[in-house]
Amino acid sequence: MGSLANCTLSKSFLKKTSVAESLKDSLLKSPLSDKMFGLPVQRVQEELSKNPPPVKVNVQVNNGKRSVNATSSSTSTSASGGPLLLLRKRRITTANLRTNPTTLVKTQNENCRIAFCENQQWSLIVCLFGLLTCSVPPGLKAQILMTLSAIAKTPDIAANLWQTLEVSQIIPTARSGSGKQPSGLQIELEEIETRNEEYPMILAFLSLINSLSDIPVPAGLVTGLRSPGFDPYLNFIRDDVFLKFDTRAYKDPAEKWKVASAALEIFVKLLKCHEIKAEDFTDEMVELQTGGTVAVNKSPGHTLIIHMLNHSGLLKKVLRILDDVAKVLETYSNAPGKKYMERASLCCLQLVEFTLDKAEEFFDACREMGVSIMVSQMDRLLRGINPRTGKSDHLINVAKYITFNQVMPYHAMSAMKILFSVSRAAGIQADLVNLYTADEKTKSELLHGFVECLEVDDPEISKDNIIILNEEKDEEVSLSGVRNSTRQYLLHTIIYSLEQPAPNLAHYLLGFELSKPVNKTNLQDPGILGSQKTCLHSLLTILDKGIGTLGGPQALIETPKLSELFYKLIYMLAANKDTSAAILRYLRTSWDFLYRHLQHVPFNGPFVTNHQSWLLRTVAIELRLTTLNRQRSHTQRLMKLLLDDHIDDPEQGILPGIDETVDTGFDKFSDTSYFQSSFHSHTTKQLQGRQIRRKILSLLDSVEFTQVYPEPLTLEYFDPGMIEQVIQKTESKTEDDTVYCNVKVLHSILLNEFSNVQSNVTVANRPRILEEVQGILKNVVSRNGVRKSLSVKQQSYDAWRQVAEIWLTSCPEDLMPREIRQTVLFELLQELLSKVAEEDALTELTAPVSGTFLTLMANLKQCFVVEQSQGNRENSSKYSSLLEDPGSKTPWVQSSGSRTLFATSLQLVLKGLIDHVMCSGGGQQRVRANLYGALLYYLQIAEKPKSQQKGESLEGIGERLLSGTDSEYDQLTKENVATILSYGNHFMDTVCRDACDGHDVGRMLALSVLDKILSMDKFQQWLNFMTSKGYLQHLVDSLINDDNQLQSLLGPNPHLKVLYIYESKMSLLTRIAESTAGAHALLRAGIMSRLSSCNYFDMRPETSRLQNELGLTQDEFIPSPMARYRLLLFACLKLCLAILTSCGIENQDAGNQGVRQKKIDGHGAYYEMCFYALLCGIILFTIEQIQLKLRTSRSNN
Incomplete structure (x- = not known):
């Protein structure tokens, strides 16, 4: 028999047990008699304990058939069927253990395990542990322990096994006066198995502890007998088994690594499942039954972390195993026990990996709890000296396992995780580079290993459209998932290292210069000028598959996560000041990377949005740098791809399913004639081929501003x-x-x-x-x-x-021609406005769009300004030719400008901006400020140039003399006013409210928008609204509230935002005062009395010399105190002048009211001060002009 557990089976029991039919038949047809088959185990155990006679029994199990040969010097059987198998220190031979029926039952059928242990008559667990304390052969004890290990797979039984294991004391945990019990496994290991050079009992015991550790140690284990916890078993496995495994002799060399791997597997399991808890950092005391108190053992994972974060024997042994196994693997020889050797090295790597994962949390807990545990950072321990070589090469040994990624993928993944964690330590990047480049052979081999990690053909596993990246090392993890996880961790390591000071690990892996400044690197293809193949070359090869074909980049489908990380890496390289020039030059000249990949955007797929984002960011950097470096051909080429809306030759370069021309090679890139075609051809030739949507608009289509949220929780039992x-x-x-x-x-x-x-x-x-x-x-x-x-x-x-x-x-x-530029700007504005106007658009997503509106409107206004300056020159020449040739048949008519051509688009943009202003909440002050700025730019488009306003340009004279219709400026102004008024009081109320109590920047811009609208509103509907709703009164009254801030503005540390808001407010009030109705409204609001109540007029800075003011220039960023005072005073004087001018003679009394108010308040020197300041300003202006002329004359001489 292979185990005494066979004796617990009876035929009546088998008939009732649900096991495999073939197994049941073989057991029922066994040649053993019913009497012998149902022999209770406890009787065997009792006889062995009471009277162990010398009996030699050879039991063989061959293909399920048993043969028993026993010889004895005395009769040891009885008529009643007493113990027929009395075994003591004899050899038991098992020929085919896999056919052992009980072994199959206990390992494969949980119902049988439960039935065995719940039978009160058999007391299986107690009897088996009792046999372990008897004098039986080591092989039999090993089989008993293996049986217990199989039984422990059931969690309910495992809890009972813990209690029985503790009571049996096969591992001494409770100290007695006589010392250790002689039957303990420690004695068996040191005196029997070590002498026999075979260790079946220790291997079986480690298997038992491995099974028992699947569940936590019961909280009430041995309460009151000793210090509760797992420490006695952990100490035995660590100190007596693992640390001494390589100092013992072995008949079978493979058994050495079996013992090491079995012990390490337990350590890995305990450490992996450990969670950092505050209880482990405090001592909890319990009372013993024998008297006194002891501290409760810490959790085993906590103990292991402390040993791994010290120069302990455990860490030294782990690093020694990694060194030994790496040396053996480098020989590529078939060493004895290589399978278990590899398993042991994997466990060592995982111990280091899990320690690094939990170390930061462990240190944080130590600091929070204030405990004095002597531990060190794992990265420092790994940079320690290797006793064998006398060098700091532990991290080199770890990296060597990455080079074996093809045959040992789990090792490579664990080693890569270690490198990823270590690379995040402070100041380690330079040390890693020095280690890995110490000699040319190591540098080349390690780099080749990293490249091999990337060049695997395994696709990432996808299930139900969800990318599954298995990063846990479990039995269910496929090799494909492991290899993909390894290379993803490699990319994470490169991305993190790239942000560290040079030279760093990313520079080494990507092929940048390490011996000279990184920005001097000239990247080459593999083999060119002795260049080695690097991770950059491998990644570019992977990402280039499918480019220029109908399907697009294959990596987006097969390895989406890896592709995303690589696109991110390319962006970070382009954004880094040290690597930007080298990487973009290499991608541009050797791969034409950005242009060829940009042809395929927008990418199709559910998980490729981030890929597109990183690519577009890189394209933005490329556009910026090529523009700064004046590489016009490259800039124009990318702009043409992004903004072109037609295909010149529809028969060439078109792939089905792709809207734009796809460059399938490098011919166009090397052909200079390709760049000769530009946007200017749009205005001179007829459109050929098919019309397509601009790529920049297609990219905008792929951006979503909506989001579906989950339903809120409805709970019945939880709060x-x-x-x-x-x-x-x-x-x-x-x-x-x-x-x-x-x-x-x-x-x-x-x-x-x-x-x-x-x-x-x-x-x-x-x-x-x-x-x-x-x-x-x-x-x-x-x-x-x-x-x-x-x-x-x-x-x-x-x-x-x-x-x-x-x-x-x-x-x-x-x-790009101005007309095309204007068209694209209008298209972008309309697309964005339609997207943000959707009902289910989220505020979190639409808020950043306001800044884009501001930029687009600024550029759109600039286009109209450029057109305006060009139109003035053209009209000037036309008017001159008309005067010179009065008989010319060309009549003088006003040409239709872009304001007329884009009239409809302009109104759509205006409506969209107003709608967005009204939809944005009052809490989004930044959004409001951007929208008011964009609206202000828009309103300035309809503003006439100064030359036309003064009637000084030829164009203005021609219009007045020869044209009886409104100009395009007047027409656009009328349309704008009609559109604004169509929104009624709601929009008026929104703008006025923001102008009165909004954020500082938004308030200033809202005041400017009000100023511009009032200048266009000839029917004064906005003025009437402001007056009737009290907004004008509020603005007037706020002058008194601003008095204290304006006084502080004249101090040594001014806040200029107060000045800017004041100027905007006074400009608006001046605009209102320019009309008669507005001036009367201001007077009724008490504007003069409010101004007379302000005290900042009396705070004019005193100057001892007039030349102190001569250094003032109008372009100073922070004006001097006197300049700030002049700005405040002149704004007030302009307002007063506008009121007096608008009111005329009929309101002479109202004008005098302000003077009388000033005198009543005791400020009799008010006008004297005003005229003095005005005179001072005129004198200063005159002096400045004289100085300018003097400097000009000196420079000419």
């Missing part, structure tokens, strides 16, 4: 408020500032809460409560998905915005 608080406590930010809830931690909290509150109600409704817990978790998962989606959409729009704004602000305007 919704408390659940929300718990969810907030489990939330944390990621590197991209996205807040996520830790679903695993939340699940643990909810289950603990449920288990702590046990009542009749909870027990009766347990299924429904658990169902509600699942509903909470699903809702939280949905929330995480929504937050991720919002972050992706925000990044998507931001990337598009960067490309659009760089084109508008940096690229040369002469690369």
